Amino acid sequence: MELTVLGSGTAMPVPDRRQAGCLLTDGDRRLLVDCGAGVLARLSETSVGYEGASTVLLTHHHLDHVADLLPLIKARWLAGEEHLEVIGPVGTAALVDGLFEVFDYLDGRVDVAVREVAPGTPFSAAGFNVTSRETRHSIRCLAYRFSAPGSEVPATDGPLTLSGDSEAFGGLARFADGCDVFVHDCSFPDDVDVSGHPTPTALGEALAGTDVGTLVLSHLYPHTQGREEEMIRRVRAAGFEGEVAVAHDGMRLSPE
Numbered sequence: 090m091e092l093t094v095l096g097s098g099t100a101m102p103v104p105d106r107r108q109a110g111c112l113l114t115d116g117d118r119r120l121l122v123d124c125g126a127g128v129l130a131r132l133s134e135t136s137v138g139y140e141g142a143s144t145v146l147l148t149h150h151h152l153d154h155v156a157d158l159l160p161l162i163k164a165r166w167l168a169g170e171e172h173l174e175v176i177g178p179v180g181t182a183a184l185v186d187g188l189f190e191v192f193d194y195l196d197g198r199v200d201v202a203v204r205e206v207a208p209g210t211p212f213s214a215a216g217f218n219v220t221s222r223e224t225r226h227s228i229r230c231l232a233y234r235f236s237a238p239g240s241e242v243p244a245t246d247g248p249l250t251l252s253g254d255s256e257a258f259g260g261l262a263r264f265a266d267g268c269d270v271f272v273h274d275c276s277f278p279d280d281v282d283v284s285g286h287p288t289p290t291a292l293g294e295a296l297a298g299t300d301v302g303t304l305v306l307s308h309l310y311p312h313t314q315g316r317e318e319e320m321i322r323r324v325r326a327a328g329f330e331g332e333v334a335v336a337h338d339g340m341r342l343s344p345e
Contacts, residue, residue, distance in 0.1 A: 090113065090114070090115045090217075090235070090237040090248065090249065090343065090344055090345075091113070091114050091115070091341060091342070091343050092111055092112070092113050092249060092270065092272070092341070092342045092343075092344065093111065093112040093113075093114070093135060093339070093340070093341050094111055094272075094305075094307065094336050094337065094338060094339065094340040094341075094342075095107065095110040095111060095112055095121075095128045095131035095132060095135075095338065095339075096108045096109050096110040096111075096123075096125050096127055096128045096131060096338060097109075097307045097308070097309055097336035097337055097338055097340070098125075098127075098153075098308070098309060098310075098338075099153055099276060099308055099309065099310050100151075100152065100153040101310055101311050102126075102127075103311050103314065105337070105338060106309060106337075106338055107125065107126065107127025107128055107130070107131055107338055108125025108126045108127055108128060108153040108154070108156060108157075109123040109125040109128070109148075109153055109154045109307075109308060110122065110123045110124050110125050110127075110128030110131065110132075110154075110157070111123065111251065111272070112132065112135060112137060112142070113215075113217060113235065113249070114137065115216070115217070115237045115238055116238070118215050118216040118217060118238045119137050119141050119142055119143070119144070119215060120142075120144050120145075120146060120214055120215035120217055121142045121144065121145045121146070121161075122145075122146045122147075122148070122233070122251060123145075123146075123147060123148055123154040123155070123253075124145055124147070124154070124155060124156070124157045124158045124161055125152075125153040125154050125155070125156050125157060126152075126153065126156040126157055127157065128157045129157040129160050129161050129164060131338060131339075132161075139161055139164045139165055139168065140165065140168045140170055142161070143165075143170070143172055143173055143174065143215070144173075144174045144175075144176065144214055144215040145158065145161070145173065145174070145175050145176070146176045146177065146214050146215075146219070146233065147175065147176065147177030147178070147181060148177070148178075148224075148230055148231055148232070148233070148251070148253030148254065149177075149178060149226065149228055149229060149230035149231065149253055149254060150177070150178075150180060150181070150184050150228065151228065151254065154253075154254075155184065158175070158185075158188065159188045159192060159195065161173070162195060162198070162199050162201065163195055163198075165199055166195070166198040166199045170199065171199060171200055172199065172200045172201075172202070173199050173200070173201050173202070174201075174202045174203075174204065174214075174215075175201060175202070175203050175204070176203075176204045176205075176206060176212075176214050177205065177206070177231075178205065178206065178208075178229050178230070178231050179205050179207070179229065180205075180229065181203055181204075181205050182203045182205060185201060185203050206219075206221060206231070207221075208221050208222055208223040208231060209221065209222065211243070211244055211245075215238075216238035216239075217235050217236070217237065217238055217244075218235065218236040218237075218238075218240065218242075218243065218244040218247065219233050219234070219235055219244050220233070220234050220243075220244040220245050220247075221233050221234075222234075222260065222261060222264040224252065224253050224254065224255030224256075224261060225255050225256040225258055225261075225285070226253070226254045226255050226256070226285045226286075227284075227285045230253045230254050230255060231253055232250065232251060232252045232253050232255065232261055232264060232265075233250070233251050233253070234247045234249065234250045234251075234264065234265065234268065235247045235248075235249045235250075235251075235344075236248065236249075246267060247268065247344075248268055248269040248270065248344035248345055249268060249269065249270050249271075249272075249342075249344040250264065250265035250268045250270070250271045250272070251272050252265075252271070252272065252273040252274050253274070254274050254276075254285065254286060254308060255273075255274055255285075255286070255287070256284070256285060256286065256287050256291070257273070257287035257291045257292040257294070257295035257296070258295055259295060261295070262295045262296050262299050263299075265296075265299065265301055266299045266300055266301065267299075267300050267301075268301055268302070268344070269301075269302040269303065269344040269345050270302060270303050270305060270342050270344040271296075271301045271303070271304050271305065272305040272307050272336065272342075273287070273292060273304060273305070273306065273307065274286055274287060274307065274308040275287055275288070275289055275292055275306035275307065275308065275309065275313075275320065275324075276308050276309065276310050276312075276313075277310055277312050277313065278312060278313055278316050278319065278320055278323075279323055281312055286308070288323075289306070289319075289320040289321075289323035289324045289327070290323050290324070290326070290327045291327075292304075292306075292324055292327070292329070293323065293324035293325065293326065293327025293328055293329040294327045294328055296324075296328075296329040296331075297327065297328025297329055297330075298328070299329075299331075300331075301329075301331045302331055302332065303331060303332040303333070303334060303342070304324065304329060304331055304332065304333050304334070305333075305334050305335070305336050305340075305342065306320060306321070306324070306333065306334070306335050306336060307335075307336035309335070309336070317335040320335070321333045321334075321335065
């Protein structure tokens, strides 16, 4: 199983970070998780391309996580692809319907199947085993934990967890406990007063004592530029004992 970070940024663009999106692959299984602005272009740079991404899993419906969803549908239509599955929390069907209401000429060009998932209910997405947990954000948002297609390991014990957008808290730390790679929102450095997102110290405190192999800080606002090493130090100083890395577009990880 390989994870490629397509977008490690946010709604405030910087030149080297697109908005939120990751590509999860395992053999011929491909799953796009979130689809913010710029993710479609990043996807086109991969060997999978937008032609090969037939399933999208959304953490939530903020614009920086869904802005390229309709452009993806149009690109697949123009490339001759006929299907796309969109999976996400409650409200995903209304989101897709609303997009087609505004851009009605695209309605029916691609067979779009929508599936809504509830927190805690295991499901399959592009063959990956997935379970979810609601996070603490300004709107409904789900974190996801994954195990590989065909794996005997249940998703609840899978090697990869993606936080979506969330404050740091014990419930989410327990959800990820034992995973090899945990990609977590860490939007701002410690001196920014923020809700709905964590600071490095808050994240390190929440994850202290957990068995997470590598914590990857992502969803990075411009405020973090030049302060990445400081953020890593503060996560560790707050009690997290695993490896810490800062996400960048194009980063590849192989959770085991």
